[in-house]
Amino acid sequence: MSPLRSRAPKPLYTLVVEIANNQMETLKEGGFNLCVAKKANGAYTVVWSGKSDYLHENTFSWEEDYQVFGLNKFKLGALVKAETNEVDIAFGQTCTLDSAGVMSPATGPTDDSGVFTVKNEFGKICLGVNQKLNGTFLPVFVSPTVISGTATFEPIVEVKVWLQSHTETSTMIFNADEPGIEVSYAGDISKTVAYEGKVGLGQWVQK
Template sequence: MPNGQVKSVEIQIAPDDLETLKTNGYQLCFAKKVNDTYNVVWQSADKYLVDNTFSWQPLYQLFGSNEFSGDVKVHVSTNRVPIGLGDESVLDSSGVLGEASSGGPATGITLVNDYGAIHPGLCAFSTNLDGSSSTSPIYVAEKAIVTGSDLLTPVECVQVWFEQKIATSTMFSTARSNAVEIDLTEANSATRLYSGGKWTTPKVSSLFVDTKAIVTIIAALTAAVSVQQLLAKITSKLTGVYQDIQVDVKAAGGTSVSIVYSEKPLLSAVRLNQARLLLQNSTTVDQLAGFALEAFAQLQAGYVSLTATAAA
């Protein structure tokens, strides 16, 4: 995966399941595959909702630990060093990791061990459900290595599951109950739905639909305006509940403009439903027309006539 490449998973939870999970104290958990295994809780979240996005980039830190023990949190015993795929770091005889340098297979991270018995480990960067970012452990070798070298190979697969009373950075050595594996080695994003206690992959047609025009405004202005400036002014107002609505502005000739509001493309089923709920509110057309009028005023152009038509 090229440096900087973002991978993301969208986890949708049916409302009835969400209520059951929250009532019984379940965490939404993520783990990342390293050396063909999952053994550390990358992130454990209790503030999950119907629609959740977890993403990451290939930004790693190498460390060493004195132990691997299931059901306890990772203890980072050495210093951490930023490192990338195709790099290596030397753990010297004093137990200090040196700065990373090129070396080892391009698909992995190499620890050169001059210290003695140590459990190599990796941390990885993620953007969490609440939008915050963190770098936390994703792997600790279950068996210590002695002098020599060890290769740690992150794989773009994540495991997702629900579990009670488990925290971020907890090590585990047994299979997690009712977990789903999501393989992103050949894709950058994926969506899974948890409904009725089961994991499924929603059909594409239920996730993404073609954009649909929702409001069309035709206005004759008192002065000519820049289409780009008008577009920028209106777009800046499409925040909050209107964040999933986009606008297209065209010059209809002279001082006439056409403004079309529509749903953004590639919305999840949940966000699409939210956008369409806005259309059931009688004030939505007035508000979108108001955004256009505010933009006219900011560009010092009044209007001679204006029609705003909602899609059927």
């Protein structure tokens, strides 16, 4: 009898964001938060992290751990709040939101496809995705329009980092239009970016 093959452990991705010391006072006085969003289905629609307590070196880490949920609407500037139960899901699996509005446990084998699916039997509703960041599940994506029928989600290892005044974790956005820096991992598991330069004229650079 052949031995059971265990799947390779999930990679732990890391993002280090450095803020130059000479920028800190101006940014804090202006109420700027350090924001990170992760791309899913080709867009950034939620602030995954909006930190006001950032320091010179800030580390974000995650694995590819996901949940799905439903909510009634996408509202620009509002905070994401799941309105159905939240259910763990992995790449290759499917969840069903039934006609009563209950999200079923995920079914099907896991794989390396990079996508998972929600079958919506409830009716028109927005669907959202949580991903674990620094050990806590937080919203990473919400569909900007209501969905009926089946929806496929494809989060990728690409993030955007920017500074924006009074923008909190879980805020719904349209593609993070603020100037910032996009970071694609492209096979890497660790990246470092920095905000530096003359006071009040900082620029993002990748290290």
